[in-house]
Amino acid sequence: MEKLEILQHYFGHKGFRPLQEEVVDAILEGEDILMILPTGGGKSLCYQLPTLLMEGVTVVVSPLLALMHDQVVALKANGIEAAMLSSMQSLEESQETESLLRQGEIKLLYVAPERLSNGYFLALLHDLNVNFFVVDEAHCVSEWGHEFREDYRKLSLLKEQFPATSIAAFTATATHAVEQDIASQLCLTSPRRVRGSLFRENLMVSAQHRIKDGRAQLMEFLKAHEGDSGIIYTLSRKSTEAIAGYLRSRGIEARAYHAGLPTQEKNRTFADFVADKVQVVVATIAFGMGIDKSNIRFVAHMTLPKTLENFYQEIGRAGRDGLEAETLLLFSAADIVQQKSFIHDLPEGPYKEHAYGKLEQMVRFANSEACRHQSIASYFDDTIEACGAHCDNCLAPQSSKIDITEAARKLLSAIYRTQQRFGLHYVIDVLRGSREQRVLENGHETLSVYGIGAEYSKAQWLTIGDRLLELGAVHIGEFKVYHLTALGTEILKGKETVDLKEIRLSIRKAVKKKEDFSADYNSDIFEKLRDLRREVAAEKGVPPYIIFSDKTLKDMSVKRPENREQMLEVHGIGEVKYERYGEQFLTLLYTLEAPG
Ligand code: ADP
Ligand code: ZN
Numbered sequence: 001m002e003k004l005e006i007l008q009h010y011f012g013h014k015g016f017r018p019l020q021e022e023v024v025d026a027i028l029e030g031e032d033i034l035m036i037l038p039t040g041g042g043k044s045l046c047y048q049l050p051t052l053l054m055e056g057v058t059v060v061v062s063p064l065l066a067l068m069h070d071q072v073v074a075l076k077a078n079g080i081e082a083a084m085l086s087s088m089q090s091l092e093e094s095q096e097t098e099s100l101l102r103q104g105e106i107k108l109l110y111v112a113p114e115r116l117s118n119g120y121f122l123a124l125l126h127d128l129n130v131n132f133f134v135v136d137e138a139h140c141v142s143e144w145g146h147e148f149r150e151d152y153r154k155l156s157l158l159k160e161q162f163p164a165t166s167i168a169a170f171t172a173t174a175t176h177a178v179e180q181d182i183a184s185q186l187c188l189t190s191p192r193r194v195r196g197s198l199f200r201e202n203l204m205v206s207a208q209h210r211i212k213d214g215r216a217q218l219m220e221f222l223k224a225h226e227g228d229s230g231i232i233y234t235l236s237r238k239s240t241e242a243i244a245g246y247l248r249s250r251g252i253e254a255r256a257y258h259a260g261l262p263t264q265e266k267n268r269t270f271a272d273f274v275a276d277k278v279q280v281v282v283a284t285i286a287f288g289m290g291i292d293k294s295n296i297r298f299v300a301h302m303t304l305p306k307t308l309e310n311f312y313q314e315i316g317r318a319g320r321d322g323l324e325a326e327t328l329l330l331f332s333a334a335d336i337v338q339q340k341s342f343i344h345d346l347p348e349g350p351y352k353e354h355a356y357g358k359l360e361q362m363v364r365f366a367n368s369e370a371c372r373h374q375s376i377a378s379y380f381d382d383t384i385e386a387c388g389a390h391c392d393n394c395l396a397p398q399s400s401k402i403d404i405t406e407a408a409r410k411l412l413s414a415i416y417r418t419q420q421r422f423g424l425h426y427v428i429d430v431l432r433g434s435r436e437q438r439v440l441e442n443g444h445e446t447l448s449v450y451g452i453g454a455e456y457s458k459a460q461w462l463t464i465g466d467r468l469l470e471l472g473a474v475h476i477g478e479f480k481v482y483h484l485t486a487l488g489t490e491i492l493k494g495k496e497t498v499d500l501k502e503i504r505l506s507i508r509k510a511v512k513k514k515e516d517f518s519a520d521y522n523s524d525i526f527e528k529l530r531d532l533r534r535e536v537a538a539e540k541g542v543p544p545y546i547i548f549s550d551k552t553l554k555d556m557s558v559k560r561p562e563n564r565e566q567m568l569e570v571h572g573i574g575e576v577k578y579e580r581y582g583e584q585f586l587t588l589l590y591t592l593e594a595p596g
Pocket of ligand 1: 037041043434
């Protein structure tokens with residue numbers, strides 16, 4: 001079969017995406033490759049296709065068990081022989097895989113990097129005909145990256161032991177420094193470098209200063225996502241539970257996920273989310289690594305991530321099917337203080353040094369009024385035009401600023417008058433004339449600043465406090481106590497002024513969404529197709545998106561195929577998929593009422 005036939009037959013795609021064919025050809029010609037392409041860009045196909053045209057087996061090194069497992073399941077669903085070897089398997093399973101390998105029955109073998117330090121496994125590899133190696137998530141070899149893994153360092157042995165076998169390395173994110181590091185760590189000899197644009201047009205990216213705990217902003221954001229799958233990231237275990245509970249109280253199917261939960265519970269949440277049984281997962285960063293669910297429609301961050309790499313990777317989990325998805329970052333100056341304290345506790349070394357710089361760039365991004373996509377691209381040494389319509393900054397007109405010097409002076413004065421011995425919430429209570437017992441016990445109702453701040457809500461005062469923190473007019477000491485800095489004193493004396501983006505004092509309405517790519521799909525039919533997909537998935541014990549993606553079902557709801565030929569015209573359906581599931585879906589479509 002030819003490349004294009006294979007593409008259609010096994011993967012159900014009509015043509016290559018940009019850059020895919022170049023990589024496929026280079027692999028077929030035995031070149032080393034270094035490909036950088038954003039999540040959802042279609043990297044897997046670049047190595048899964050050529051191996052089908054070559055003798056032998058392709059060995060894929062991947063850091064995440066869950067991801068490997070998903071890939072193997074998805075490949076098998078497409079009729080491609082794939083397997084994985086991991087420490088999680090029983091001896092029988094590994095032996096079975098080994099014997100299939102020796103019989104040449106496997107085209108793609110997934111392994112974790114640590115397996116390559118295993119002498120027995122290396123000997124096996126020497127016995128097999130390995131056509132090429134794949135290093136997935138290749139940025140993990142680099143100490144400059146954000147996810148350095150010790151085991152990846154050993155991958156230099158691939159070239160030492162198999163000098164004649166080519167290596168194809170893939171990653172979604174790499175600055176030029178990381179790219180350089182990957183090439184040298186893997187001992188690639190003048191690899192072909194293929195770098196795709198990082199711009200993900202289907203992601204609507206927004207960032208806002210968090211107002212109070214951000215829940216009102218989150219609810220506003222979620223209005224546009226009724227019933228959609230999404231992930232909400234937050235920093236602490238406690239807050240995952242609190243936010244999930246809050247969402248449930250508002251009628252949203254949400255579950256918490258963090259490293260402290262029992263493995264069983266985590267696995268169930270992961271599986272239920274993938275199977276569309278849980279709508280929203282509220283997680284610490286532990287969640288979503290290696291997740292391959294293509295129909296995640298939104299990702300929200302309740303606090304500032306520590307690097308732009310993390311941020312880009314986390315929002316990258318949304319919209320992998322290419323349909324519109326939305327992301328929201330909520331942050332405050334207090335987050336920065338907290339992230340800095342985390343870094344402070346890291347062991348000394350180059351990683352720690354980079355960490356401060358990376359945090360600073362994350363902060364600059366969050367505060368920036370430039371195109372979000374452009375800022376991300378430029379961080380990864382890519383140059384693109386401003387997106388025009390896919391981020392908040394491009395959509396919103398330049399926001400106007402107001403002078404808040406008067407309010408700032410009230411707040412600073414209240415901090416000062418309460419002897420710089422309290423946290424921000426308490427100081428605001430005093431300003432707003434609270435009758436709280438603690439205030440009265442301290443006798444603070446007698447202060448001149450008591451009750452002079454009724455014109456702003458508590459949330460607004462918190463924003464003003466955040467602005468002062470950003471400017472360095474206050475700093476947070478032990479026990480979250482607020483102190484004035486030299487600048488704070490200047491402001492208090494009326495020698496400096498303070499401004500604020502007007503929008504920060506009100507809850508910003510969600511940016512107007514641009515037209516849905518697939519607005520013209522038939523939602524009634526889509527729902528029915530989705531139900532059938534869920535049934536079939538449950539029956540086969542695989543995640544729904546392995547059967548058909550959302551995009552496929554939407555396309556099907558519009559095209560309403562009546563026979564095999566028409567079914568093969570639907571996005572993402574090749575012969576193998578048709579053989580497996582085509583009939584069932586045709587039957588369902590046949591039983592539905594004719595339109596009109
Ligand atoms: P990555 O590994 O780069 O994150 P994937 O390999 O998971 O991306 O691909 C993302 C999505 O794009 C998948 O749903 C895949 O089926 C789809 N895809 C890949 N190549 C093509 C293509 N040539 N035409 C249409 N869809 C494609
Ligand atoms: Zn933009």
